[in-house]
Amino acid sequence: MTIRPRADEDMAAVMDLLAAENLPLDALEATEGWVAEEAGVIIGHVALEAAGDAVLVRSLVVAPASRGRGLGDRLMQAAEAAAGARPRYLKTDTVGPWMVARGYRLARPDEIPAGIQATSQFAGGACACTPVLVQGLPAAPRGPGFLARGGWLIPALPLWFLA
Numbered sequence: 128m129t130i131r132p133r134a135d136e137d138m139a140a141v142m143d144l145l146a147a148e149n150l151p152l153d154a155l156e157a158t159e160g161w162v163a164e165e166a167g168v169i170i171g172h173v174a175l176e177a178a179g180d181a182v183l184v185r186s187l188v189v190a191p192a193s194r195g196r197g198l199g200d201r202l203m204q205a206a207e208a209a210a211g212a213r214p215r216y217l218k219t220d221t222v223g224p225w226m227v228a229r230g231y232r233l234a235r236p237d238e239i240p241a242g243i244q245a246t247s248q249f250a251g252g253a254c255a256c257t258p259v260l261v262q263g264l265p266a267a268p269r270g271p272g273f274l275a276r277g278g279w280l281i282p283a284l285p286l287w288f289l290a
């Protein structure tokens with residue numbers, strides 16, 4: 128089994144894999160992709176859609192018969208290595224817990240840059256309720272920002288009971 132960059136001739140097989148999972152095909156040709164290939168057959172894929180200083184990880188799929196062998200992990204490693212220091216965003220209804228185990232966390236709306244929001248996975252018919260995960264940003268802020276949003280209420284509550 129080999130993980131290698133996606134070539135134009137792989138597109139039809141990749142689209143078949145994605146369509147079988149009802150995953151979006153929009154703007155796939157504008158992405159940088161990697162495939163898992165075994166005995167000449169494409170059995171997995173992942174892609175990065177560049178958006179300004181960030182990237183969208185998308186179109187992750189492994190053929191059902193090949194799951195559980197670490198291909199998804201190896202595909203993600205290839206995409207994450209190419210992303211380098213850029214923050215990585217992922218919009219998913221299906222693999223949130225797996226991504227959290229990989230070090231992703233839920234992104235707050237104000238942490239999602241305009242470039243990422245302009246990608247095809249955010250525009251059009253994609254559901255706005257689908258969780259967005261991120262890796263490579265600082266942790267959610269605490270300190271003055273947290274206090275300004277009402278975090279001061281937590282230490283203040285015991286004082287309210289004493290009053």
Ligand SMILES: CC(C)(COP(=O)(O)OP(=O)(O)OC[C@H]1O[C@@H](n2cnc3c(N)ncnc32)[C@H](O)[C@@H]1OP(=O)(O)O)[C@@H](O)C(=O)NCCC(=O)NCCS
Nearest residue numbers: 148187188189194195196197198199200219221222224225
């Ligand atoms: C998600 C997917 C790519 C994983 O591929 P894979 O080759 O089986 O992944 P790996 O073998 O590297 O990892 C398997 C691990 O991921 C876990 N996992 C797989 N899918 C999961 C999911 N939807 N939620 C939580 N964990 C999941 C497995 O339980 C397994 O855990 P373990 O290592 O603790 O045993 C594959 O299940 C798939 O193609 N799913 C359908 C398409 C999809 O939902 N893509 C995501 C679009 S954003």
